[in-house]
Amino acid sequence: MNRLPTLFAGFFLTFAFAWLGLVIIPYIQLEKLGPHESDDGTMLPLPPSGIAQQGAAIYGREGCIYCHSQQVRPANRGSDIARGWGTRATVARDYIYDRTVYLGTMRTGPDLANIGARQDSPEWHHKHLYSPETMSPGSIMPAYTYLYRVQKIGRFPSPDAIEFYKTDTKVAIPEGYEIVPTEEAKQLVAYLISLKKASYPLPEAPSE
Amino acid sequence: MNFLRNMLHPASAESAGTAVSMPESAAAQRRERAAIDASTRIPVLVFYASAVFWLLFGSLMGLLSSLKMHHPTTGLLADFAMLTFGRVRPAHLNAVAYGWAATAGLGTAIWLMARLCGTRLVNPILPLIAGVFWNAGVALGIYGVLAGDSRSVEWLEFPNYASPCLFISYALLGIWGVMMILQRKPGHIYVSQWYIFAALFWFPWLYGTAQIMINFVPAQGTIQAAVNWWYGHNALGLFFTPIGLATAYYFIPKIIGRPVHSYYLSVIGFWSLAFFYSWNGMHHLIGGPVPLWMQTASVVASCMMLIPVGVTAINHHTTMRGHFHLLKSSPSLRFVVFGAIMYTATSLQGILEAVPWFNKLVHFTHYTVGHAHLGLYSFFTMMMFGAMYYIIPRLVEWEWPSARMISAHFWLTAVGSLLMFLTLTVGGFLQALALNDDKVTFMAIVDMVNPFLQFRSLAGLMMFAGHIIFGTLFVMMLLKFGEKQSGPTTLGNHEDSSL
Numbered sequence: 001m002n003r004l005p006t007l008f009a010g011f012f013l014t015f016a017f018a019w020l021g022l023v024i025i026p027y028i029q030l031e032k033l034g035p036h037e038s039d040d041g042t043m044l045p046l047p048p049s050g051i052a053q054q055g056a057a058i059y060g061r062e063g064c065i066y067c068h069s070q071q072v073r074p075a076n077r078g079s080d081i082a083r084g085w086g087t088r089a090t091v092a093r094d095y096i097y098d099r100t101v102y103l104g105t106m107r108t109g110p111d112l113a114n115i116g117a118r119q120d121s122p123e124w125h126h127k128h129l130y131s132p133e134t135m136s137p138g139s140i141m142p143a144y145t146y147l148y149r150v151q152k153i154g155r156f157p158s159p160d161a162i163e164f165y166k167t168d169t170k171v172a173i174p175e176g177y178e179i180v181p182t183e184e185a186k187q188l189v190a191y192l193i194s195l196k197k198a199s200y201p202l203p204e205a206p207s208e
Numbered sequence: 209m210n211f212l213r214n215m216l217h218p219a220s221a222e223s224a225g226t227a228v229s230m231p232e233s234a235a236a237q238r239r240e241r242a243a244i245d246a247s248t249r250i251p252v253l254v255f256y257a258s259a260v261f262w263l264l265f266g267s268l269m270g271l272l273s274s275l276k277m278h279h280p281t282t283g284l285l286a287d288f289a290m291l292t293f294g295r296v297r298p299a300h301l302n303a304v305a306y307g308w309a310a311t312a313g314l315g316t317a318i319w320l321m322a323r324l325c326g327t328r329l330v331n332p333i334l335p336l337i338a339g340v341f342w343n344a345g346v347a348l349g350i351y352g353v354l355a356g357d358s359r360s361v362e363w364l365e366f367p368n369y370a371s372p373c374l375f376i377s378y379a380l381l382g383i384w385g386v387m388m389i390l391q392r393k394p395g396h397i398y399v400s401q402w403y404i405f406a407a408l409f410w411f412p413w414l415y416g417t418a419q420i421m422i423n424f425v426p427a428q429g430t431i432q433a434a435v436n437w438w439y440g441h442n443a444l445g446l447f448f449t450p451i452g453l454a455t456a457y458y459f460i461p462k463i464i465g466r467p468v469h470s471y472y473l474s475v476i477g478f479w480s481l482a483f484f485y486s487w488n489g490m491h492h493l494i495g496g497p498v499p500l501w502m503q504t505a506s507v508v509a510s511c512m513m514l515i516p517v518g519v520t521a522i523n524h525h526t527t528m529r530g531h532f533h534l535l536k537s538s539p540s541l542r543f544v545v546f547g548a549i550m551y552t553a554t555s556l557q558g559i560l561e562a563v564p565w566f567n568k569l570v571h572f573t574h575y576t577v578g579h580a581h582l583g584l585y586s587f588f589t590m591m592m593f594g595a596m597y598y599i600i601p602r603l604v605e606w607e608w609p610s611a612r613m614i615s616a617h618f619w620l621t622a623v624g625s626l627l628m629f630l631t632l633t634v635g636g637f638l639q640a641l642a643l644n645d646d647k648v649t650f651m652a653i654v655d656m657v658n659p660f661l662q663f664r665s666l667a668g669l670m671m672f673a674g675h676i677i678f679g680t681l682f683v684m685m686l687l688k689f690g691e692k693q694s695g696p697t698t699l700g701n702h703e704d705s706s707l
Contacts, residue, residue, distance in 0.1 A: 061356045142292050
């Protein structure tokens with residue numbers, strides 16, 4: 001192994017082989033994947049709304065991926081479906097509209113691929129983001145209080161204000177104040193509710 | 209005969225040459241070697257000093273994210289956006305991977321290149337500029353992650369205004385590497401040099417592809433995930449691993465004063481690593497929404513890793529045979545051999561984790577986090593500590609001021625990292641069993657894992673203490689603290705000038 005050109009040819013060929021195999025060929029295979037027209041004419045998956053796309057950026061910025069995955073494995077590859085995280089495994093087509101794909105590698109918290117199908121109440125999500133322990137006792141999720149404003153109640157209470165129950169001792173709101181979500185909190189919740197992957201059938205992935 | 213021996217056992221060439229030559233020429237050789245070392249002083253020290261800074265910063269971030277996992281709301285600046293778990297955790301990874309490990313690795317690679325090419329540093333300004341760009345990129349990137357510009361792609365979190373700095377830096381080092389090899393003394397290209405050249409050549413290609421396809425011109429859908437893990441795994445396998453192995457291949461024979469056991473095993477080990485490691489990435493996506501053929505290819509390639517890993521382990525172990533007593537006295541050897549053993553351990557564990565039935569179980573758990581620390585810490589980081597204990601005295605022309613501090617550094621980091629590994633492995637395995645049983649509620653799993661996470665913080669604290677000791681030693685070296693010594697600092701009472 002004393003000849004430089006041979007050595008470099010070897011470096012090039014071994015790496016180029018893997019580059020072609022795991023990057024270029026999959027790119028050719030998947031880049032044209034489009035939505036599927038179901039029997040009733042709906043195009044699946046549903047394209048996300050603008051506000052949900054903005055929320056996806058917040059999801060990324062706050063690093064939700066480090067504790068939550070967004071992928072449902074087939075029934076013979078784990079308990080994902082048995083836990084109710086989806087009615088089928090997720091497939092490549094589910095992700096074609098995602099600007100950044102948040103598959104995740106860790107489940108410190110539950111999978112969120114179809115959290116919007118499991119929990120579609122904005123009220124619940126806001127309370128949960130503001131005080132996870134209140135909605136989910138024992139949770140170790142960080143509180144995202146900085147996505148909310150604590151403001152003095154004006155002539156009328158804000159229609160957006162989040163109503164915590166009087167019994168929720170974990171949340172201390174001063175008398176005469178209310179908790180209001182910022183635009184970013186609303187975007188994030190819109191995104192979470194839009195997550196309905198693995199809840200509709202596709203030809204390559206019928207519901208199990 | 210001697211000539212043939214040198215051909216087959218490249219690492220012995222230097223010492224064998226010294227043995228047969230006249231004393232004057234031995235002294236001249238030693239002077240030339242000192243001049244080569246001196247020519248690397250500034251660039252290597254810039255890389256090393258910044259690496260030590262990032263090590264301390266990165267372990268602080270790690271400690272903070274670990275504490276946040278069992279104390280999410282009380283204290284610890286819970287309401288401060290910049291320090292929320294989801295930002296501190298990637299700041300930790302990027303600071304220790306790109307700030308510490310890569311920077312220390314590049315510094316070591318520069319020094320090794322000069323030594324192995326047998327030539328003084330060509331264009332020392334190039335690696336120096338590369339070092340400045342690299343650190344600017346890391347600082348900008350970590351600021352971006354904490355400030356809310358993270359790309360949220362694991363191992364590629366740095367925002368688009370930071371990552372080009374890293375690419376430029378690396379490309380400069382690649383160009384410089386080619387200049388160096390063209391200026392080398394005629395003769396053998398050593399095993400360590402293959403690994404370093406390969407790493408210098410592969411990484412810009414790897415990093416460029418991943419940045420373009422994920423961050424600059426995002427590919428559609430899960431192609432991103434495939435490229436993400438092709439990158440993530442290759443950054444470990446085709447950058448950190450080659451530099452770590454180059455270090456082991458150089459220092460083990462160098463310190464014990466005998467050649468690498470088998471040249472042929474080194475050849476097999478290198479090319480099988482190049483061929484199989486590059487196909488490993490998709491085992492991070494088993495069961496995920498990428499084509500099954502890709503997952504299968506990666507599972508097969510992962511199992512084939514038995515060849516390079518087995519061959520390298522046999523080669524290093526047989527080289528060391530009969531010399532294990534030197535671990536008692538040589539600080540460098542102790543760290544390097546610990547790293548080499550952990551390389552074998554983490555690689556074998558990685559193969560197991562790629563086997564689908566086992567992957568189904570431990571995927572998405574702390575078990576994987578334990579594996580990651582075994583690889584990047586117990587293997588790579590310890591290897592770098594070993595290299596730095598050998599190289600820094602030759603750069604600053606001063607000996608380490610305290611054997612006791614080196615010893616404390618070793619035991620705190622060695623025991624701390626193994627404790628972290630064991631805690632995460634046991635906790636992660638129990639978490640895996642529970643996650644796979646859909647009758648166990650999710651919150652019960654959170655509660656069950658919690659004590660392990662607390663224990664992990666304790667292990668992290670030990671490692672952090674070790675880093676503070678190492679950082680102190682490093683500053684003492686720069687300031688030439690203490691008395692001038694006649695020989696190198698050894699652990700225990702051994703007298704051996706070869707250390």
